[in-house]
Amino acid sequence: MPTPTFGSDELAQFRKTFFEECTELLADLEERLGALAAFSGDIESLNAIFRAVHSVKAGAGAFGYSVLVGFAHRFEALLDRLRDGKAELDERTLAALVAAADVFSALVDLARQGESPADDFGADVAEELAALLDGDGPARPAARAAAEAPEAPAERIYRIVFRPNAELFRHANEPLYLIRELKALGTLTVDCDLTRLPSFEALNVDDAYLSWTMTLRAECRPATVAEVFEFVDDECELTIEEIAATPAVQAEAAAVTPAAPAARATPTPAPAAAARTSGATAGKSAAMSSIRVDLARVDRLVNMVGELVIAQAMLAQQFVESHDRDDSAGLQGFEHLAGLTRELQECVMAIRMQPLKSVFSRMPRLVRDVSHKTGKEVRLEMAGEQTEVDKTVIEELADPLTHMIRNAVDHGIEDTAARLAAGKPAEGVIRLSAQHAGSNILIHVEDDGAGLDRDRLLAKAIEKGIVPAGVKLSGEEIDELIFAPGFSTAAAVTDVSGRGVGMDVVRRNIMALGGRVQVVSTLGRGTRFTLVIPLTLAVLDGMVVAVGWEKYILPLTSIVESFRPDRGQIRSVPGGGEVASIRGEFVRLIHLARLFGVHEAVDDPSQGLVVLIELANGSKLGIVVDELIGQQQVVIKSLQDNHDPVPGISGATILGNGRVALIVDIEELTRLNDRSDRAARRADAPPRPLLVNA
Structure with a gap:
């Protein structure tokens, strides 16, 4: 053809x-x-x-x-x-x-x-x-x-009547291609039937009116002719008849298509094949309920809805500031507009959400290939494949997960002899799972291998010059060395790993999504990596809080409650820091003002408010702020487009008064606070701010 x-x-x-x-x-x-x-x-x-x-x-x-x-x-x-x-x-x-x-x-x-x-x-x-x-x-x-090889079939003559339904063109089908494909089989004669063609005034250019009667002389079987029409067999009336043929050949043709004028060129299925045909038909029917839309159009729609949300917030604030608060009719109208805007935004965002199955489904093949190359027995267990996340996020997850799974097989899982010597089953297990945690998605990659040998990691890092000799690092800081560019513990370079690239790529890609990578390892028992990634890169339900003259956004889904503690509930801990007693449980306090260098902010928690936050690992944290401004759905704007990544900040948004407010990355606050405290103790000075707002 x-x-x-x-x-x-x-x-x-x-x-x-x-x-x-x-x-x-x-x-x-x-x-x-x-x-x-x-x-x-x-x-x-x-x-x-x-x-x-x-x-x-x-x-x-x-x-x-x-x-x-x-x-x-x-x-x-x-x-x-x-x-x-x-x-x-x-x-x-x-x-x-x-x-x-x-x-x-x-x-x-x-x-x-x-x-x-x-x-x-x-x-x-x-x-x-x-x-x-x-x-x-x-x-x-x-x-x-x-x-x-079987003998080629003798030349046969077929009479084909092809009468398309009116909607044929609307399903992206073109009769010309079918005719060309038939012509490639042999000698073809075509007669066009114009009897269904309406007058010019009644003509609809989207409808199909023509039909064709064709004579094909070719050395092919009836099934080959029927295959030409398999994608339009439910959108037309089709008859395929063999003329001037022997009775045996006619019987074969009858098995492919009945002689009835409205019959379709679909082979009569055997009982076993009938189930397969019904499954295919069901799949085709299900596909009719969806449409394919260019992602760029969806992104533009999301951006426009985001701007609509900002404009609505600005108008609402201007109305409140310029009108009497007793104007109940006006306030009710703005509340109704806010509800409709929110519902519109949720509907648009649902279009972008897709299950992680499309990424997870690639991993069993990867584990199988790498385990064969390394000579190891490895089984992959998966859970949470139907967890939905923004399509933009899904597209960026394939490479990080590929690196992590490959490393888990090559570095994490021991060879069979080592596992048996350690009293483990010969077959190693890698678990890949996903779950929602507030406004984030958590993806775990866990193996039951040897775990991270911190002494070996530190020695290798000193050998490669990644850290200076004699340096004192905590266990967490040693674990972080695996993300250093050029770092690898492999004894030799193979086609699987050993070049010192991979985990640094993982961290860089995840940080580009506004997420982070956490690692927890136990020597001899295995390692678990956790990717903490925003559920969506477009919108966020947040609580606006005031810290001095600055405004920050805390993710609403992570907030448990807010309260003003009594002085008796506050306790200082050795080495610096404070905790608050809440219903018999001590919760660590973090002052945003101290962490971000905000002046003229409340320093005494009993004079401000404590926002109780639940972290992804289930622990709780108290964030000290001056006051709560209110709940608001905000449009996330990336700082990385025009600025370097900011520790403790996942993005920014525009408030109703037109000012920019920073969105706090609550999962990173503990680590930043620990780093600030360590730096202060080393310098014997007050904790220094990690970010100063201009």
């Missing part, structure tokens, strides 16, 4: 849509292969993989990607044998399926980039597929394969 040209915007859009669908299909294929790799998949997994390959193949054929179509045909053949129970899913077959999926995905990428693959691209995988189809081990020699 000749390759269609994409000079027009319309054809280019069809091609773009095809590759977008390929991305979704290949992601589902990868996930299903992961289930098969764990031998936890069922027949539906094979059916889904087959449908994905077949769908990509059909679309690739329409655009003339012949190499991709040819490889997909071999891939399909093996999958079909597995579905029908004619082949066994063993280790060799599974390895061939995984390798075929890699080649298949690479061919799609080359087609997307407009590049042609090398002549021998994927040849070894294609030979392995052929060998498995033969069922006799190594691939057959070419001469033998040619000798055993």
Whole structure:
């Protein structure tokens, strides 16, 4: 079939849509292969993989990607044998399926980039597929394969009546491509039927009115002809009849399409195949309830709604300042507007939220590949794949999680001999999980390996010059060394790790999202990394607090309560710092004024307020402020676009009076306060501020 040209915007859009669908299909294929790799998949997994390959193949054929179509045909053949129970899913077959999926995905990428693959691209995988189809081990020699190949079908003559439904064009289908594909099969004669064409005044350019009667003379089977129409078989009336054929051939044609005028060119399924067909139909029906929208349009919509929220807050404050507070009708109107604005913002944000499953589904394959390369037995356990997070965040999580999982297998999990000697099972376990925690999402990567050897880490850091010799570091500071650029404890460089890159990339990428990485390790028992990431990068429910002349935003979802303590509830602790007694529990106090260098602020907690915060690890913290201004939904503006990252600050927002307020990163406050106290003790001076507001 000749390759269609994409000079027009319309054809280019069809091609773009095809590759977008390929991305979704290949992601589902990868996930299903992961289930098969764990031998936890069922027949539906094979059916889904087959449908994905077949769908990509059909679309690739329409655009003339012949190499991709040819490889997909071999891939399909093996999958079909597995579905029908004619082949066994063993280790060799599974390895061939995984390798075929890699080649298949690479061919799609080359087609997307407009590049042609090398002549021998994927040849070894294609030979392995052929060998498995033969069922006799190594691939057959070419001469033998040619000798055993079935004879080509004799020339046949088909009469095809194609009558599209009116809405055919609205579903991005083009009859011209179908006719071109039929012509590529043999000699084609086409007659166009104009009887349904209305008058010019009644013509709707979006509707299909023409129908065609075609005669095809080709050396192909009826199933090959029917395959041309598989993507439009539910959007047309189609008849495929063979003329001047033997009774045996006519019987074969009847199995492909009945002779009734309204019949479709869909093969009559066997009982086992009927279930597969019904599943595919259900998937198609479900897809009709969604639409594909360019992410740039959604981002623009989110930004505009964010500006609307700011404008609404400004108008509300101006009204309060310039009108009588007894104007209940005006206040009620602004409250109604605020409610509608909030609901609109929540609806828009819900469009951007997607489950983490799209990222998590890649990890089983990664663990399997790296464990085979390192010769280790590793099992991956996952939980929380359906946890939803902003799509912008999801797109940035793939690389950090890939580095962390690879490091967990290579560095965290011991080899089999070491695990058995330590009294552990031979198989190591890596747990990948996600959960909501207030306005953040927590992603845990935990292994049951050897843990971090702090003595070895410190010695390696001194050897590489990352820290000076003789320095005294706390356990937490030693753990942080793994994030230093160029740091690695690997004895040799391999294709898995050892180059000193990876964990520094993880921290940098997560910090770019406004998040952070926490590490907790126990020598001999394992290590847990926690990614603390904002649920969304667009909006936040916050509490506006006053500290001196400054205003700060505290995430509302982390606030438990606020209170003014009595002097008797405040206790000083050795080495500096204060705690407050709350219902028999002592809670550490942190003064924002001291931490951020704000002058003329309340220093005595009994004269101000304490906002009780619950951290992600379940502990509580008291933040001392002057007063609470009120609850407000704020639009997050990144500081990193125009400024370096600020410790303890996750972003900024614009208040109703037009002033900028900083959003406090409450999870970072404890660490910043500890660092400030240590610096003060070393210098024998009062705690110094880490950030001074201008």
